[in-house]
Amino acid sequence: MSNGVYNFLLQSPTKDELLQHLLECDVAVYNVSESATERQVEEAIWALTALHDEMESFKSQKLFILVSTVMTWAMTKPPNPDETDALLEEDFRRRKPHPSFKSHNSLENLVLKLAKGKKSKLVGYVVASGLQYGKGEDLFHYFFKVSWLMQFPKVPIFGQGTNYIPTIHVSDLGGVIQNIIEFKPRPKYIVAVDNSKISVNMDQRNHLLFVWLIVNICAFFPCCSILHMCLKIFTQLEVMCLSINLRLETFIIKDFFDLRWTSEAGMIENMESIVQEYKDTRQLLPIRILLIGPPAVGKTTLAEKLCRHYQLHHIKLKEVVEEKITQLEIVNGSNPENIHQEVMTAAQKQLGNINKSMEANQGRLADHLLFEIMEERLNSKPCKNQGFVLDGFPETYEQAKMIFSDVNEDAGNEDLELMSKAPAYKEKITPEYVFALDASDEFLTRRVQGLPESVAEKMCYTQDEFLPRLTKYRQLSGVEETLCDYFDQIEIHPLSIGNVCKDQREMITQAVGTPKNYGLSLEEQKEQDWKKEEERRWKLAAEAAVRKRRNEAALAEMAAQYEDWQKNLSEVKRQESELLEVQVLPLRNYLMKYVMPSLSEAMLECCKIKPEDPVDFLVLVMS
Template identity: 50%
Template sequence: MPDWKKTKRQKKVQLPKSPTREELLRRLLQCDVIMYNISENATKQMIEEATWAITTLHEGMGSFRSRKMFILISSVMTWAMTKPQNPDESDVPISDEEFRRRRPHPSYRAHNELEKLVLKLGRTKKTRLPAYVVTAGLLYGKEEYLFHYFFKVSWLMQSPEVPMFGAGTNYIPMIHVYDLGGIIQSVILNKPKTKYVLAVDDSKNTLEEIVLAISTALGPGKVREFTEEPQELDYLKINLTLDTSVIKELNVHWISESGIVENMENIVEEFKVTRKLLPVKLLILGPPAVGKTVISKKLCDFYQLHYVKIEDVIEEKLKELEEPESEEDDTAAAEQKQLKEILGSLKEDGGLSTDEKLLDIVKEKLSTKPCLNQGFVLDGFPHTYQQAQSLFFGEYCTGEEKIHLDFVAL
């Protein structure tokens, strides 16, 4: 019987043991398709197990009741040190047909050796175990892994610029995780003659273009060069433009064929949904002195939302105009005067004004990236049906920056 041990704070659960090689082989023999993924974060143990699996299955394939298929999912880092055949044509993409002369990153030599072994064993005539190597570009999509840092920094909006490691001029071969799955599925169904499949999309984007696209879609819209080296720097330093012909013959149904930059809006939406980064947008209304502000601030503290009060928004706008550019002095002064009049009318009539400038300011604030990313609590505004109609159902109710409310508390 398992030894279950309890403490006051936690219950220790006995974790299942890793299967023995005999047990694993028995399971593998029950499969028609065997896949080993060493594309990202593969440990030495994983590579050794994949090597053992292909070798053992190849030796025993004479006893197979039916044909099987072995697919190794590797990393484009096995191409990282590959140079163009003609140094004078460095801008010409390297073709997947040149896979025999690929040169791996020093940390990916074991990946490269395993790729060679799989291709060698898979070329055996009349084999009952055809083997393929699917070498994936750097993966993106859904939760994000390699590019998660840039998504996180952009979403938090805690810096006016998103850090970019290095000059950012290097080209990064990539593939959406769904498209990688589609390519593998197509390999299983179509069984192409070519055993080496380079899985990259059609994008030719630099690191700077990628980070800037993330920053623009989710954050401040700016990037800056940063010297700190993250754990994933080896991946982010890769500089290759690759061209693949095999997957063009596989009839793949693409999700993001043109790449992460061209499809950034969808990628950001995937990231938010998968990570459950769904903003909460509340409007709290009620008569004076009932505790709207207290409740609003408590909700903001608890749920990490942005507190929006109309008077604070106007004061914030006034501060922005305190140091205008010399060319716009007259315009800024006129706008300052108008804002001060609006602020005065808020105190006099309790915010009953239908001034379009007032609605523009509120709409601008609620459409900022922090409010769109994390959400907000709008305290005590709008005050009238006309204001609400204009702000949420009138001229601002269409387009990409439409203001949605999740809850209204009265």
Template identity: 50%
Template sequence: MAEEKKAIGPLTKRVFINLIDSYSSECIGKFLSTRVVGASLDEAEGEGEEEEEEEEDEGTFQIVGTVATKTEKQRSSFSLDEYYALNREELLQRLMECDVIVYNISENAEQLDEASWAISALHSEMSNFAGPKIFILVSTVMTWALTKPVDPDDLEIPFTEDDYRRRRPHPNFKEHISVEKLVLKMGKTKKSKLSTYIVAAGLQYGMGENIFHYFFKASWLGEVSRIPIFGSGNNVIPTIHVNDLAGVIQNIIDHKPKTHYLLAVDDSKNTFEDIVKMISSALGPGKTEKVPKEEAFLTKDFTQADIDALSLHLRAEAVFLKNSFNLHWACESGMVVNIDRVVEEYRQIRQLLPIRICILGPPAVGKTTVAKKICKHYKLHHVTVKEAIAERIAQLEEIAGMDSEESEAYDTSGARELLESLKENMSQNGGRLDDRFVFQIMRDKLNSKPCRNQGFVLDGFPKTYEQAKELFYGEEEEPEETRPKIPQFDPKITPEYVFALDATDEFLKDRVQNLPESVVEGTNYTQDRFLRRMAVFRDRNAQEETVLDYFDELEIHPEHIDVTDGEDIEYTNVTKKIIRAVGKAKNYGPSAEEREEEERRNAEERMKLLAAEREERERKEVEEAANRAAQLEEWSKNLREVKSQEHEMLEVQSIPLRNYLMKNVMPTLTEALVECCKVKPDDPVDFLAEYLFRNCAHEG
């Protein structure tokens, strides 16, 4: 051990963390692996950060720990060693090799027994320690859930670390408080050898989310119009960003404070309702609804412990952290105030990045067919000018028709004015809208939460360079000298991928002519309209600046795909080329219900295939049996014919012999038998033989 420490460096600390493949422990491990031992002791940490990073791993935290699941992939990038399914003896050996032991029981109650054993085992081995050790138990504020108020007359007075002896746990967290008491007790024996600390953490958020993940996911998917709040939502929930929790642990290791019980919560006093509303507003539909608490039990995303935690009502203040630690907060003021940062972490960690695609091409080339297939594959939103306008008018009509109670969150008068302007403009232009309205509606659509979350496929628009410039323009002007040739654009609504479907006029004409009359009627595919639209398209793309030139200037180079196969009505080959160019989806993938449906369909297809194979096999067996029966019948028939012919031949061959016998043998034989009957010799056979020999010889 001494040699290992010497090799790593005198300031390096080996830190054990249990279940480093779980949400909270993984975030703590990642955070500590990037920090320098003792850095939190220096108030000027930020100023010397670059110099410390230049040192080759000197004075860093080396992270090791257990994992719940063994995978074939390499260990985590932040961990030095990972241990799977260790027995108690092996685990103790690993703990003895570490300077700091962090046991996280805040999110996994199954670790309570192991944490109790670990502190007891280390306590019994103190005499064998190579150096002092720190044991940190990351617990939860649920051990404070039923604590009586500091002042019954003022329920808003928060609890602090000084009140920890008065804490009373939630009924389902009594074992947690027992482990806390054991850890504190074991740390009082010989502090120079073994120091123990309890960190009662608020509900953790950030870095991809855990307990609040249901609300983030529901908002991001946009499949519900209102995000549920289980219960009244008036309960105050103490929270902490998971990186701030990791910072508390770093400070404990560096400072070794005299206070051994710490509250780890941020400054927020947000209610459950505040949190869900802000998540819905920042990421989802912006609407919430209160539902009975019992409905949370019907949601697969929540465990009993999660539901208990979301129902917690507790005001707590981490006084010690503020007064004694050099903690560089990520979200000191809480989730609601820092929602933009938290949402960005959520997107990046879970790789929920929007895919923005634009599909262009001449009329009747199949843009809409391909766009719908791409939307289905990637779970994107299909955006067309016509549908966006219809959707916007429907929204305005809905808002304009709201009563006073429903319309509090909306500008009903503004909605009515805009609706009247749109309808008036359309009536003056034969049902069409001026470009200024179209661009605004399309920008609003591309900036909507669904399109910003999952992404979109823009179908056949913009059509010209000027339209693209107007649609995607950026609000903030950049210095002219930095990017003089690039138009200003908004990267949040500008497509990342542009595909131009190309086809000859003859191919397109043949395709339109072969469309059924029921499809063509009432569309732009009638002969006159189609030819006009084709001429307009070719003229636009022959101009000096085209829509494809616009994307080229933004260095979003369009990919041209030739459509030449008239028999590929499903556009399978074109779709495959686009999917290959775009790559993998950047979303949650199929839901559990969709996976079950897909598995059901696959099972049905397999059953159909097996049934078809069985029918084919039975058909072949019947056919082979029939063939064998026919062959057998033919063989039997041939055999009978052969026997008949043989019989006839034998009959023909026997005629001369029969004639000879009837003429020469039968008369004499008859006479011999008559004489034999008369004489009755002792040996009739000998008599007959002698008679026949004598008479035949005489006749001969």
């Protein structure tokens, strides 16, 4: 299929457009395997029928390859019910599909019917694919995810786990299709499965995917709670596929194809490479961080923030040692019938060595035991899967070299005269990011003095403990070869962050980048959305209550101010009236003494004479 057609198909063309592009192709591959919908099956039927109708106009022979599923064999029984032998590829004519895959079976028969004949210009092939795995995973994704997240001590198994599941790696399935195109074999029905016999029994439970990755589900569910759990995790179609019990033998891909297998022996035998492929495809890469710095600089607080942001494991030396001792004590106190003898013996020996060392060193572990416990923890599956934040350990150049240096690799480099290269180190446990926090002694001392006494005692920050620890750190920082020098030598250059930086976490996340693991699950996302919605509602309600209180207070204040204003206004009016009365009194006396006598005489005279214009008359008389 050409790139142009591929890009066009991604744009959901109409049937006429799709047919036009199918006619331009020499090979059409339709994938209707276990995850295909009924609509996709119907589209494949239409495409095959349309090509068959246009067959006479073909300039050259075309191939139609249908990638179907072994679910069309799901109900097929061996010829002899007492036999447990696998079904043969040549028995495809009597295959019986699972009830939910009858349309797939009809499509397979249509391909074999319409696209056959030596002189036919349309040649059809049916590839009955095993359940597909590999790359980022699809059907088996749940098992890989819970294993990577370490959510369970063992991956859940539903039922007895005695059924056989035909499988094939997606890359091997692609190789089968490529061989069909290249060799055009005579058999038109090809079963594509690997050589695995995946069935979960007690012996096979020792195969590991991180802890125990067991990829099988039986058709029988012993209790309703497990059935409910299964249906909650998987769709009904996925449960049907994982419940299949089918053994198939194929000879075409083994005898006639030049197939370069990716996983010929099956999933379990190639689990390590499949796991790595899965992590690479989904970019599930561990992040390893080391925080170093003087006491009280904030390493633990910052480490907890980084662990929450990146979903990493917080590694503190004291806690690691305590957890290991507790674990060994639990093993030693367990019933010997429930634990393998070798495990019990090893635990007893290790616990004895730890106790002897602590007795001889006044409660301190010898360095070699300390490094052994720490290296074991860093090599644990959780740390290898998600990553870790090392909190303040190692402290010296020698400690870092003891834990992280790869002595065997260094010896090989010496033999090959490659000493000019950086010293070899254990890449899977060595931190890839080193951040050196620092602050002045005065700043650290003030910080410790400001802590509550109970907190200071818990964190060993009392005056008798803190100052010696700080002095020791400064002395180690001044030696010829420091801890930072070790990482510089292996070309992992530490980034210095001073106490003047207000947001140390932001600086580190910028250097490290985005998280490289799973985000929230659907349930976790719903819960987070619900919490955010509740917080939003609470915030809105709180803001509304504050606004209401403010409005009520403002109204009350306005009412009080209005009342005061009214009182003040009345008082002003009273004072103005009194002032006017006082001001008017001298003017009245003047008028009565000097104006009113003359005015009275003039008005009497005006009454006698009765002039035409009394006002002018008064003016003349008064002037």
